[in-house]
Amino acid sequence: MTRNPAVRDLTCRDCGDSFDPADATGPCPACGGHLAVTYDLDAVDVSTEAFADRRYEGIARYADLLPFAAETLVTMREGTTPLVPCPDLADEWGVGEVYVKDEGRNPTGSVADRGMALGVTAAAEAGAEDVALPTTGIEGQAAAAYAARAGLDSHSFVPSRATFDAKAMINVHGGDMSVVGGRYEDAVEAFAETVAEEGWHSLAAFETPYRREGHRTLAYELAEQLDWAAPDAVIYPTGEGVGLAGTAAGARDLAELGFVDEVPECYAAQAAGCAPIVEAFEAGATETEPWETPDTICGGIEIPDPAGGAEVLDAVGESGGGAVATVDRDVLEAAVDVAQSAGVELGATAGVAASGARELVERGELGADDTVVLVNTLTGNAEADVLRSHLMSKGI
Template identity: 60%
Template sequence: METTDAFIGLACIDCERTYDPAEGTHRCADCGGILDPQYDYDAIDVDRETFRGRPFDSLWRYAELLPFERDVAVTMDEGATPTVDCPTLADELGVDTLLIKDEGRNPTGTFKDRGASMAVTAATQHGAEDVVLPSAGNAGQAASAYAARAGLESHVFLPSRAGFTTKAMVNVHGGDLTVSGGRIGDAGAAAADAQSEHPDWYSLSSLVTPYRHEGKKTMLYELIEQRDWTVPDAIVYPTGGGVGLVGMYKAALEWRELGLIDELPSFYAAQATGCAPIVEAFEAGRDEHDPVEHPDTICGGIEIPDPGASRWILEALGETDGGAVATDDGEILDAAVAVAQHEGLEMAPTCAAAASGAWALAESGEFDADDTVAIVNTGTGNKDADVLRSHLMGQGI
């Protein structure tokens, strides 16, 4: 494998067993825990000037803090997305600055491209020929796109509720698409059955591969650097499996370890009331969630009733003095429309849970008047434009 100098292997976040990256590929063999890439931070020689002197062209500009060298990356210049100042929304929330990190500008329209780039790169380094994953939609589209670029076969399992755009584009990218049941759990079960028959298929499943959250952590690097190294007071993140949230939390810890920043932002998980296991666990003071028996939200991307990384997510919220908030579907759709009409930015319904959550947090007095609050828009609104238009039509607009 062609890895970066500081990348020393993988470690289980539960039992702490370590793995050589050439041998460990997915979950811990001892306890089934999530594996996390580890680095020798003493061997990383970077400062703020290091990054100022580089083109702001893709997530791979942070190669010293990534597992693989840029010259072996499977990339379409993902990342380097804008952080947009939204003064009208800041006034409405009663904060000094409101930022939206707009991940809709990625190649396939969502932040999933960051994780797909890193995970498909890992697959090629491990000699894979086929990749497989279940997805609520966007991750499947991203995986099929990056697999196509790498010359790999992709096998994508989506629930029937996944949007037409993502289903269509999996096929357009040459992916082998299977639609199974109505929800993400059905797609996951179908993918597991298929993989048992094809053990050589390389899994790109969320938090099964160690590399998707590693690609997504770069959102935090960019957000801080784009603000001239000023750390936002709060980051509100639309949370289902929470892969991006734990990645950004890890990134903040890394940059503090390297002396690039002094403080951590407060992380807030935003969910829909119809499926809010993280919010329920946080409010109850638990360190792990209870699965939601009957999830029910229009926001399919965050309708994850049993998030496997809940302990890590809750650690991120607690250790950064953050929190968790849930809002109703109607409020979430209203927030997507408000962002589009007040600032021009397009948020998919799932992503707008972060905007709706930020409004709710502001109304509860969570933010101060001089705060800088960042919302992560994980995907472009045109992925589910029909849902947003139907919401407007239901209001007689």
């Protein structure tokens, strides 16, 4: 496996054992826990000026801080997405600045591209021929696209309620798709049974340690776009948790390297109808409990038993952030408000970042001098029908 020499090993967050990356590509061989890439940051020889010189290379510009060399990455120049200022929202909320990190501008229209670029690279480096994952939709679209680019076959297990567009694009990219009756947890069950039989390389969140690594780059971009200053708060729509966990890890790396002075407070934003991370955070728990009856229009984050629940709770706790849940109507109203005040097309699901931020302002957790970043995890076109239906319900 061609890897960055700064990579030290893969370490299990559950049992603490460490492994050579060439010998472990999935869960911990000792206990089945989640592996994480660990780095010797003292061995990283890179400057902020070097990133500026590579501005057109997408996330590959940060290869010095990633597991693989730039030339080995399966990439479509994902990343380098706009950080859009929203002064009207800042004035309305009474905070210093509001930005939307618009991940809808990625090649397949979602933040999932960052993680899939690294996950598929790892699969290709390991000699896999097939990759597979359970998905609410957008991750399967990204996996199919990057697998196609790498010459691999992809298999997505999708709940029947996933959006038509995501299911269509999985097929357009040549991906095999199993549509599973029921909700996401039913797709997870079908995936687990089939992967065990077929021996496919898993791209499921946290079963591969590499998807999280791709999401570190969001933190790197935020700091760079803010002239190497960390925002005060990052509000992240959260389902399985791989995006927030990766972003928080990237922010910690930047602080340890001395590129920024501090890490942002990270907040997991969820829909009130399925908020296991919020429930656990408010209870002071270190792990999540399955949400018994998930019920939200935000299908992309309707994850009743998130694989990364413990990692997210660690991340928000260590950063001084937290978790916030809002009801569906407020989520959709917030997404529309951002579109009509700032012109940015949030995915309906990503509206939890805006409605969550408003709730945090009302609680007094975001203040007058704070720089607040809302992560728009997917393009508004992906869930345009949901947003339009919300407007129609108001007689518009």
